[in-house]
Each structure stands twice: as C-alpha cells, then as structure tokens.
Amino acid sequence: MAVDYDLVVIGGGSAGLVVASAGAQLKAKVVLIEKEPKLGGDCLHYGCVPSKSLIHAARVAYDVKQADRFGIYTQLQEIKLTEALNHVHQVIDTIQHHDSVERFESLGVEVIFGSGQFSDPKTFTINGRQLKARNFVIATGSHPALPPISGLQPAGYLTNMNVFKLQARPAALAVIGAGPIGCELGQAFHRLGSEVTLISSRDQIMPKEDPEAAAVVQQQLEAEGIRILYGQRAEKVEVIDGRKHLWTNQGEHLVVDEILLSTGQVPNVDSLNLQAAAVEVGKEGIKVNEKLQTTNPNIYAAGDVIGGYQFTHVAGYEAAVVLQNALFLPTKKADYRVIPWATFTEPELARVGLTEAEARSRYDDVYVLKQAFSGVDRALAEAAGLGFAKIITRSNGDILGAHIVGPAAGELIHEVVLAMSQNLKVDALTGIHVYPTLAEVTSKAALQLKKQKYAENDFLQNFLQKFFEFRRSVA
Numbered sequence: 396m397a398v399d400y401d402l403v404v405i406g407g408g409s410a411g412l413v414v415a416s417a418g419a420q421l422k423a424k425v426v427l428i429e430k431e432p433k434l435g436g437d438c439l440h441y442g443c444v445p446s447k448s449l450i451h452a453a454r455v456a457y458d459v460k461q462a463d464r465f466g467i468y469t470q471l472q473e474i475k476l477t478e479a480l481n482h483v484h485q486v487i488d489t490i491q492h493h494d495s496v497e498r499f500e501s502l503g504v505e506v507i508f509g510s511g512q513f514s515d516p517k518t519f520t521i522n523g524r525q526l527k528a529r530n531f532v533i534a535t536g537s538h539p540a541l542p543p544i545s546g547l548q549p550a551g552y553l554t555n556m557n558v559f560k561l562q563a564r565p566a567a568l569a570v571i572g573a574g575p576i577g578c579e580l581g582q583a584f585h586r587l588g589s590e591v592t593l594i595s596s597r598d599q600i601m602p603k604e605d606p607e608a609a610a611v612v613q614q615q616l617e618a619e620g621i622r623i624l625y626g627q628r629a630e631k632v633e634v635i636d637g638r639k640h641l642w643t644n645q646g647e648h649l650v651v652d653e654i655l656l657s658t659g660q661v662p663n664v665d666s667l668n669l670q671a672a673a674v675e676v677g678k679e680g681i682k683v684n685e686k687l688q689t690t691n692p693n694i695y696a697a698g699d700v701i702g703g704y705q706f707t708h709v710a711g712y713e714a715a716v717v718l719q720n721a722l723f724l725p726t727k728k729a730d731y732r733v734i735p736w737a738t739f740t741e742p743e744l745a746r747v748g749l750t751e752a753e754a755r756s757r758y759d760d761v762y763v764l765k766q767a768f769s770g771v772d773r774a775l776a777e778a779a780g781l782g783f784a785k786i787i788t789r790s791n792g793d794i795l796g797a798h799i800v801g802p803a804a805g806e807l808i809h810e811v812v813l814a815m816s817q818n819l820k821v822d823a824l825t826g827i828h829v830y831p832t833l834a835e836v837t838s839k840a841a842l843q844l845k846k847q848k849y850a851e852n853d854f855l856q857n858f859l860q861k862f863f864e865f866r867r868s869v870a
C-alpha cells in the first residue's frame with residue numbers, strides 16, 4: 396500500500412524538531428504536528444531556556460549583594476521580577492526564530508498545528524485529515540506531575556508552565572520537590588528576593604546525584620538563607636485570609652504566597668489514542684526497545700515521552716537514533732553509557748556515568764579520584780573554591796563516571812565525557828592544562844590514580860629508596 400509520507404512526527408520540541416529537520420534535509424517527506432501554536436516545546440518555552448535565563452538574572456543580583464567581598468560597595472536598590480522575566484522572554488523570542496515554522500517549511504517540512512490521534516496502526520488523523528506514513532515518531536514530551544496534596548487544586552499553584560509569567564514576586568514561596576527544577580528555581584527566586592522554603596521528600600536534595608556532591612549544593616542553598624525541610628512531603632493546603640497555608644506529613648506548617656510544584660514529569664500520551672496503534676505505555680512512559688521502536692515497530696518514540704533521562708540533549712540523541720532507524724535500516728541501538736547532565740544551581744553540579752556506590756556494586760577495583768576546587772588557583776582567584784571533582788575509575792584507568800560540583804561544572808564535565816565516549820584511560824586527562832584555569836580540577840583529579848597507586852605500592856617505594864641510596868653511594 397502506498398503512503399503519503401516517510402515520517403509523521405508528533406510533537407515539535409527538542410526530539411521532534413531534530414527528527415523533522417534532519418529527515419527533510421535527507422529528502423524524506425516529513426510532516427510535523429504540534430498542538431501548541433508555536434514550535435520549540437518545553438525546553439524553549441517552559442524549561443531550559445527560561446530557567447537558565449532567570450538563573451542568570453538571579454546570579455547578577457547575588458553578585459551585586461556579595462560585591463563587598465571584593466571591596467566594591469554598592470546598594471542594591473530594587474529587584475523587579477517582571478523586568479528579570481522580560482529578559483527571559485527576550486531570550487525565548489530570539490531562540491524562537493531558530494524554531495520558526497518558516498525555517499522548518501524552508502527546510503521542506505510540512506507543519507500542521509493541532510491535536511490529533513491514531514485511528515489505526517498506520518494512520519494519524521488531524522484536523523479532519525488522515526495522514527498515512529511509513530513510520531511515525533511520537534515526541535510529545537511530558538508535563539508536570541500533580542502530587543496528591545489535599546486542597547492544592549483549589550488553592551492554586553505554580554509549575555514550570557506558568558512560573559515564568561508571574562506578574563509579581565511572591566514574598567514567600569514554598570517549593571515542593573528538591574530535584575533539579577526545585578533547586579534551580581528555588582535558588583533563583585530566593586536570590587531575586589523571595590523567602591523560599593524547599594520541601595525535600597528525602598534526607599538529601601537532588602537524590603539522583605552523588606550524595607557528597609549534592610551536600611555541597613545543599614550547604615550553599617542553606618548558607619544563602621533558603622530553608623530546607625528534609626524527609627517531608629507536602630500533604631495539605633488551605634487558603635486562609637488570602638495566603639496559602641501548607642502542612643507537611645511531619646506537621647510543619649508554612650504560610651506562603653505561592654506554591655511551586657517540582658515533583659517530576661509525566662509523559663504526554665493521553666490524547667493520542669495509542670491503543671488504536673497498538674502502542675503500549677509503561678510506568679515511565681511509552682515502552683520502547685533499544686532501537687526506540689514502540690510495541691508497534693513502525694512507530695518510534697523519543698524524548699521525555701519514553702521517560703528515562705529527561706534532558707534536551709538526550710532527546711536530541713534519541714532523535715538521531717530514531718531518524719537512522721526509521722528512514723533506513725532499523726539497526727541502530729540507543730547507547731546510554733555516556734550521558735552527561737548538569738544542574739545549574741550555584742555551585743553547578745554535573746555528572747556523567749556511574750556514582751561511586753553504583754561503581755562499587757559492579758566492580759571490586761574501584762578508585763575514587765578527588766580534587767577540591769580549593770586546590771585550584773583559578774577557583775580561589777574567583778572566590779569560588781567550594782566543591783570538587785570526583786572521577787571514578789577502575790584500577791586499569793577505565794573511567795566509570797565523574798561528578799563535578801563547583802564553578803562551571805556543566806562546562807568542565809565535557810572533558811571527561813569525551814574521554815569516556817572514546818574509551819580513553821583516565822591518564823588521558825592529565826595532559827597539559829592552561830594555568831590558571833578551572834579545568835585544572837580535572838587534570839589534578841585524574842593524576843590521583845597514579846598517586847594513589849604509588850602510595851599503595853610499598854615494593855616500588857622501597858625499591859626506589861634503595862635505588863637512589865645506591866646511586867648516591869657510587870656517585
């Protein structure tokens with residue numbers, strides 16, 4: 396049976412845009428469907444871009460407040476949240492040009508706005524049209540989870556979907572959930588003048604991270620004045636005299652002006668009629684195999700909608716895997732061995748590969764190579780000596796993972812990412828680094844393997860001692 400398209404891509408965000416543009420440039424006939432009136436998805440409109448833009452404004456405010464450390468005395472007169480948010484929206488508008496319909500159409504992609512659904516395993520119906528394609532790609536992303544908190548709905552709450560449209564700064568803000576969204580936005584709002592309480596369901600913030608690295612961020616958040624409630628869950632909310640009263644399961648009672656939810660993301664699958672297409676959904680999202688085929692092999696899925704690593708760069712990587720499999724032979728498997736990510740708090744926290752605990756559960760010969768930023772001259776020059784780099788290796792120098800918490804951690808991690816992706820030994824990171832740079836933290840950490848092994852090797856130390864004694868005696 397002939398079909399109209401090579402690819403129907405559903406969802407115009409990080410994953411869908413890569414599949415659609417690259418597919419069209421490879422001369423496939425591609426249609427892209429987006430339910431919102433703009434392309435770009437969460438990352439551009441409600442996620443990475445607005446959050447990082449607001450974090451930058453917040454950092455400027457913090458630096459101004461801290462300037463007296465360097466003998467610079469200035470008075471911070473006022474912080475206007477709405478003007479900080481203007482910066483956020485200007486950045487979105489600038490990037491939007493790159494994700495414009497015109498640009499995609501000029502690449503040869505047909506763009507349809509609307510919300511459709513599968514009518515059978517080979518047909519997607521939208522705006523009264525039946526689109527038949529050789530392959531489909533579901534890239535519909537995710538939306539914020541709504542935890543079962545009594546009274547939350549009527550009291551009203553913020554999520555990443557509406558927080559960047561606030562018209563006034565909340566004097567007091569409760570942030571429910573201490574994952575990356577809660578920590579990044581909690582610190583940003585606090586620096587912009589809100590009194591912030593972060594509710595962490597665990598006894599540590601950012602539970603997916605190396606505990607020692609997360610503790611450094613935790614220490615900084617608390618030092619700045621953010622209150623963190625540990626091992627507590629928000630349970631009940633009530634509006635009394637115009638303010639939001641929140642109770643936790645430990646009986647803690649907060650009175651705030653706004654509540655920000657950051658309790659995880661849920662895949663966008665409900666309106667697609669996936670049953671008609673024989674596409675199954677699991678606990679985390681659409682079920683896929685290693686080639687990112689759903690339970691219907693002609694339908695692929697990528698990005699947040701399949702759960703797993705919910706990051707823009709992972710969505711882009713999965714899009715590339717899908718593109719190759721859907722347009723050519725389905726032989727490419729997604730490989731998640733070297734996936735980096737960073738949380739853009741200050742200090743930043745970046746990670747790639749295994750944690751120390753994960754590494755020790757798999758191997759007996761694990762080495763932990765650690766270098767504090769307090770031993771990196773450039774970090775001291777910039778008064779940013781908090782944090783460390785930790786590289787996890789095996790005895791033979793194989794790199795299993797790395798965790799960097801400190802200045803520019805999100806940039807610095809890439810040297811380790813390159814080494815891991817190319818299967819280089821940790822020694823490759825000890826090459827000459829420019830002095831004084833923050834990147835020395837990686838080379839100094841990497842050098843620790845040789846140092847630790849030498850410290851363990853009594854035989855070599857004794858041998859060298861005797862060798863030099865002998866040489867002195869015959870000189």
Ligand SMILES: Cc1cc2nc3c(=O)[nH]c(=O)nc-3n(C[C@H](O)[C@H](O)[C@H](O)COP(=O)(O)OP(=O)(O)OC[C@H]3O[C@@H](n4cnc5c(N)ncnc54)[C@H](O)[C@@H]3O)c2cc1C
Pocket residue numbers: 405406407408409410411428429430431434435436437438439441442443444446447509510511534535536537555576663666667697698699700704705706707708709710739
């Ligand atoms: C506050 C926040 C900060 C973040 N910061 C970072 C960061 O710094 N770095 C990072 O790597 N990641 C970050 N992320 C995660 C990142 O935004 C997501 O992982 C990424 O956007 C996922 O891409 P996607 O293509 O799967 O989904 P999206 O980019 O959300 O795209 C999905 C698209 O599908 C559309 N859609 C949904 N349903 C339908 C339907 N039925 N029909 C048609 N279209 C539909 C949506 O409107 C959307 O345009 C952040 C997320 C949040 C919430």
Ligand SMILES: NC(=O)c1ccc[n+]([C@@H]2O[C@H](COP(=O)([O-])OP(=O)(O)OC[C@H]3O[C@@H](n4cnc5c(N)ncnc54)[C@H](O)[C@@H]3O)[C@@H](O)[C@H]2O)c1
Pocket residue numbers: 542571572573574575576577579594595596597602627628629630657658659660704705706736737738739
């Ligand atoms: N810098 C980045 O790359 C970045 C930034 C922000 C978000 N993201 C992505 O967005 C995704 C979602 O982020 P997130 O922070 O919402 O999710 P998350 O799942 O990482 O963290 C949510 C936290 O909220 C807790 N929680 C759930 N219900 C609670 C309750 N009732 N009370 C208190 N705590 C509760 C959970 O236990 C969890 O620790 C992340 O997985 C990440 O991939 C990435």
